[in-house]
Amino acid sequence: MKNQINRREFLELTAAGCAMYLFRPGIPAYGADSCRKGLISPGCRKSKVKIARIYLANPSNPWSLWPKPDLDLKGEIRFYEAEFAKLQDELRDVEFVADELVTSAEQVGAVKDKLNNVDGVLVIQLGMGIVGILEEILRLGHPTMVFAVPYSGHGWTSFGRMLKEPIGAKMGCMLTTDYDQLAVAIRPFRAIHHLREAKILNVTTGSFAEYADEVKSRFGTEIKRIELQRVLDAYNAIGDLQAKTETDRWIREAEMVVEPPREDIFKSCKLALAFEALLDEEEATVMTVDCYGTMWDKTIMLPAYPCLGFGRLNGMGLGGMCESDLRSAMTHILFQGLVGKPGFISDPTVDESKDSIILAHCMGTPKMDGPDKPSAPYKLRTVMERREGVVTQVKMRIGQKVTQAWLAETDRLLYFTGEIVDAPVGLEADRGCRTKITVKVDGDIEKLWKNWSSGLHRQTCYGDITKELEYFCRFKEIEMVNEAV
Numbered sequence: 001m002k003n004q005i006n007r008r009e010f011l012e013l014t015a016a017g018c019a020m021y022l023f024r025p026g027i028p029a030y031g032a033d034s035c036r037k038g039l040i041s042p043g044c045r046k047s048k049v050k051i052a053r054i055y056l057a058n059p060s061n062p063w064s065l066w067p068k069p070d071l072d073l074k075g076e077i078r079f080y081e082a083e084f085a086k087l088q089d090e091l092r093d094v095e096f097v098a099d100e101l102v103t104s105a106e107q108v109g110a111v112k113d114k115l116n117n118v119d120g121v122l123v124i125q126l127g128m129g130i131v132g133i134l135e136e137i138l139r140l141g142h143p144t145m146v147f148a149v150p151y152s153g154h155g156w157t158s159f160g161r162m163l164k165e166p167i168g169a170k171m172g173c174m175l176t177t178d179y180d181q182l183a184v185a186i187r188p189f190r191a192i193h194h195l196r197e198a199k200i201l202n203v204t205t206g207s208f209a210e211y212a213d214e215v216k217s218r219f220g221t222e223i224k225r226i227e228l229q230r231v232l233d234a235y236n237a238i239g240d241l242q243a244k245t246e247t248d249r250w251i252r253e254a255e256m257v258v259e260p261p262r263e264d265i266f267k268s269c270k271l272a273l274a275f276e277a278l279l280d281e282e283e284a285t286v287m288t289v290d291c292y293g294t295m296w297d298k299t300i301m302l303p304a305y306p307c308l309g310f311g312r313l314n315g316m317g318l319g320g321m322c323e324s325d326l327r328s329a330m331t332h333i334l335f336q337g338l339v340g341k342p343g344f345i346s347d348p349t350v351d352e353s354k355d356s357i358i359l360a361h362c363m364g365t366p367k368m369d370g371p372d373k374p375s376a377p378y379k380l381r382t383v384m385e386r387r388e389g390v391v392t393q394v395k396m397r398i399g400q401k402v403t404q405a406w407l408a409e410t411d412r413l414l415y416f417t418g419e420i421v422d423a424p425v426g427l428e429a430d431r432g433c434r435t436k437i438t439v440k441v442d443g444d445i446e447k448l449w450k451n452w453s454s455g456l457h458r459q460t461c462y463g464d465i466t467k468e469l470e471y472f473c474r475f476k477e478i479e480m481v482n483e484a485v
Contacts (some may be wrong), residue, residue: 052120053100056133057102059127064210101394109136121142138162145186146171150177170474189475195243198284217420221475238274259387265388276316287309307322315371315375323407323457331407346361347432347456348458378394380392391435396435398421412478417443418439420437
């Protein structure tokens with residue numbers, strides 16, 4: 001019969017259908033239930049984030065009658081347990097490996113062994129007289145977040161002093177009645193965990209050993225060279241039916257296909273699936289290619305531009321990074337770990353008349369809100385300066401607050417914040433790269449460009465995540481520099 005297919009085609013089509021189910025818009029990419037073996041992303045890890053949860057009180061303190069004489073410590077803990085239960089969706093990748101009520105400095109020694117190998121310690125103040133106990137916990141050297149609501153005690157009067165002293169070098173504080181912040185308090189610990197588990201695959205013939213060693217030593221992140229032939233083998237192993245299904249999806253969901261022919265989109269989708277397969281094999285997090293460097297030689301080029309494949313990985317909670325930019329890859333992993341959102345890598349240019357910086361690149365990511373959120377509108381375009389290949393030209397959200405950052409060195413993070421005031425994507429905006437946003441900077445645009453250093457690229461993340469970055473940088477002893485002040 002004319003419509004019959006052979007066994008290989010059937011298997012390819014079945015695999016393609018499964019991939020469409022797993023990664024179509026609306027299917028969560030974070031939770032453990034949706035994880036596929038090998039792939040690592042925020043909330044989808046080899047192991048859970050390990051947190052020690054410690055409640056502090058000191059009933060023997062003479063001031064323990066405040067805020068009330070009959071304070072029920074067990075009742076207070078039950079209250080917090082109920083609040084954590086409300087946050088279970090955001091904390092589904094978290095394991096509380098220690099859950100203790102500590103009421104004296106001497107008791108810290110008894111729980112010390114339970115804190116081995118934790119990603120962080122969450123301290124919740126319940127009553128008065130806890131400063132000495134907290135200092136004993138801080139002496140253990142773990143990243144420690146203190147959560148204290150009003151009427152839990154006057155320990156806050158000492159927290160500022162402790163933050164300025166060596167003992168508080170890895171201490172953060174939240175003084176609030178917003179109990180959703182309990183989940184926020186854990187985000188820096190998640191980023192620490194994610195970076196330690198992360199693995200970056202770098203397709204290049206260039207040297208990066210010194211940087212890789214430094215990153216491995218400081219964060220635990222592994223950077224591994226992948227030879228071009230291995231990418232080609234992975235590309236050739238992708239079935240045509242599977243690549244066709246992916247091609248149909250990208251074309252169907254695009255607002256418009258402007259320049260690239262279907263054959264080029266097909267090749268880009270086939271390469272995108274090959275990238276995913278390589279990450280799966282290596283249990284890796286990010287794929288990056290030296291696409292304008294050692295992989296640009298016409299004799300050793302990839303079979304397609306990697307841009308669409310990178311954007312696809314970013315939309316899955318993984319990562320794709322152009323130009324073998326390992327610092328941007330590390331920043332991207334940091335964003336994913338902190339807030340579950342990808343970064344948009346960019347080549348900036350400045351417009352002082354509008355107090356703005358224009359962030360542009362030909363590698364757009366439709367799922368800037370995260371893999372389990374709706375996609376932004378996009379068109380399929382060619383790479384601007386080459387007039388070939390396939391990229392997604394993404395319409396980002398005007399009015400959206402954003403954070404730009406770059407882990408310029410392993411102990412120095414550059415950043416600034418702003419708001420998207422324009423997102424030109426039409427044919428009339430074909431200057432520079434395909435995807436671009438105009439960001440009105442919080443601060444002084446002149447100071448920003450005069451302070452600019454450490455290369456061109458920056459990573460942009462939806463939302464003002466300054467506080468999350470501050471906690472992470474404090475815990476990892478990283479200098480955080482606002483370029484716009």
